[in-house]
Amino acid sequence: MSLPERDTRQSIVDTAERFFRDIGYQKTTVADIAKSLRMSPANVYRFFDSKKSINEAVLARFKGELEESLSLIIAEQRSAGSRLREMLLTAHRINQARFADQHRMQEMVCAAMEESWDAILGHIERFDALLGRVIAEGIANGEFRALDPVAATQCIRTAMLRFQHPLLMAQCERIPGPTAEEMIDFIMAALEQPKAEN
Incomplete structure (x- = not known):
């Protein structure tokens, strides 16, 4: 081109x-x-x-920016836990900045989910691959418990859904629940090796 x-x-x-x-x-x-x-x-x-393909391009740009931000965090030379924590917070903050109180943009994402499910699935696969890479590193170096990294990745994505899905972010504001930071603390506690008792 x-x-x-x-x-x-x-x-x-x-x-x-x-x-x-x-x-x-x-x-x-x-x-x-x-x-x-x-x-x-x-x-x-x-x-x-088609208009659908324009929507896919808008969505792809959004998702590409998010994936690029997560890739930059992965490349940093620090613990898997600190990188994973920052990745989850970054994903939440980017989605919150983009979609919170943006009902029309929420509509666009919902249309993409109905009309272009493959585009959404592609993003989920890439998002999982990024999270899974850091989780696997943490397991390999003993920072995280011996878990199935694929199952752990899927559980984390599901746990964070209300903090990343545009519609759920808006709807769940009215439902009592943890903050994103509290949910991430809970996730990290579930992953980390138990501290050895004296």
């Missing part, structure tokens, strides 16, 4: 995201996006074959 084509694709995604935030995914049309960019809808369709 040439640089001008990449720039045009990026402009379409930027514009779509702005419309999704301002008026919502359902109300946004390809014609709206095209008009804002002074393009014809047919020209937009040269780059994206």
Whole structure:
């Protein structure tokens, strides 16, 4: 793909995201996006074959930014526990900043889950791979208990769901429960080797 084509694709995604935030995914049309960019809808369709594929691109950018942040934490030279704790907090904070009180963006993610489940599954697989890598390191170096790293990863993802899923983040605010930090403390306590008694 040439640089001008990449720039045009990026402009379409930027514009779509702005419309999704301002008026919502359902109300946004390809014609709206095209008009804002002074393009014809047919020209937009040269780059994206449907509104669904534009939504997937917006979502992929969001998820890519999150995955990149987690990858940078993994690369740091420190304990598995401190990296895992920061990864979970970072995932929560990024999602909170992006989706808290953003009902229209929550709508976009829900549409992606209904229309583009494969895109969501791809992100979950990559997210699990990142968490699993740090968990496996912690198990291998004796920092964490001898657990199945795949099962541990899935349990942690499930435990953190209310702090990362856009709809659950909004709905669970009204349900008594732990803070993200308290849940992460609980997860870390479940993973860590018990302290030797004197």
